[in-house]
Amino acid sequence: MPRTEVDPRYGDPDAPATPWPVAERALSSAELYRLTTVRPDGRPHVTPLIAVWHTDALHFCTGADERKARNLTANPRVVLTTGDNALHGGLDVVVEGVAVRVADEAGLRVLAAEWESKYGPEWRFEVVEGGFANPHGTALVFRVEPTTAFGFAKSPYSQTRYRF
Template sequence: MASTDPVTTLDSRYSSANATATEWVRGRRELAQAEVYLLTTVRPDGRPHVTPLIAVWLDGALYFCTGPDERKARNLAENPHCTVITAGGTALDDGLDLVVEGDAVQVTDEARLRRIAGTYESKYGNEWRFDVRDGAFLNEASGVALVYEVTPVTAFGFNRAGEYSQTRWRFFV
């Protein structure tokens, strides 16, 4: 698991003159509060695959789920490198966009899965209630879903409110 206190740097090349680095505590809060994320994985032929999904932030990592036959699960089986993005709004001059880079690792421990499932239900409501069975989520409507954890290795924050800034957070294992 990565350090909870990343090295934080401001990239002045892409920041306003008086900008300051965004604190990781804000980045974490925004990752936890976001409702929609974009996951980028790599197809077997090297082309990117991007798809929207829902996710939860828990214990220093993002968690998402997908069916075992979906493109993203098949991509991750071949190459675990991925990027998860969430936008802080659609206005050009407001919000904090976040980019998290890391490896997606399948979670099969049933105690952890129950905790993650509870976080999904708390965040998204009863429609996203999952049972845990055989190392995966189970939902009446959608069937079996594999659960993945992405612990940040590097993350970026693009602040568009007030002074524009680009912050990099580097985590060390």
């Protein structure tokens, strides 16, 4: 379990910390995430994508020639965000970590099953050497274990930091 703390500067001073299991459920059940990587020239790059929460980490995939994959080659540090697009309710979660490539066949098979279970047969992936089959080549799969995460509750407002 991560160390949890509330920063009273960013919300109701009496708001409790959002428990990690609540943030973890939000990470697990979200359908869409935003991935932020850093371009070689230092500019940020943000893109929406789907992901799965499995064994205490978020997993996403991308084509080897896509901007985000090229960015990760130079700098594997990322931020993944998800949440509710509402001002007065819900929970937004931000995960900071390092994207590590998953290339072992057994791990890829488990993750392919996770994607299909969560998103349905439209997202059935065939495991090939080093990733998932993709019409344009191989989709690389990455694992991001949180190093730090934040939960932004919006009723009442609060900011909880999770340190791993």
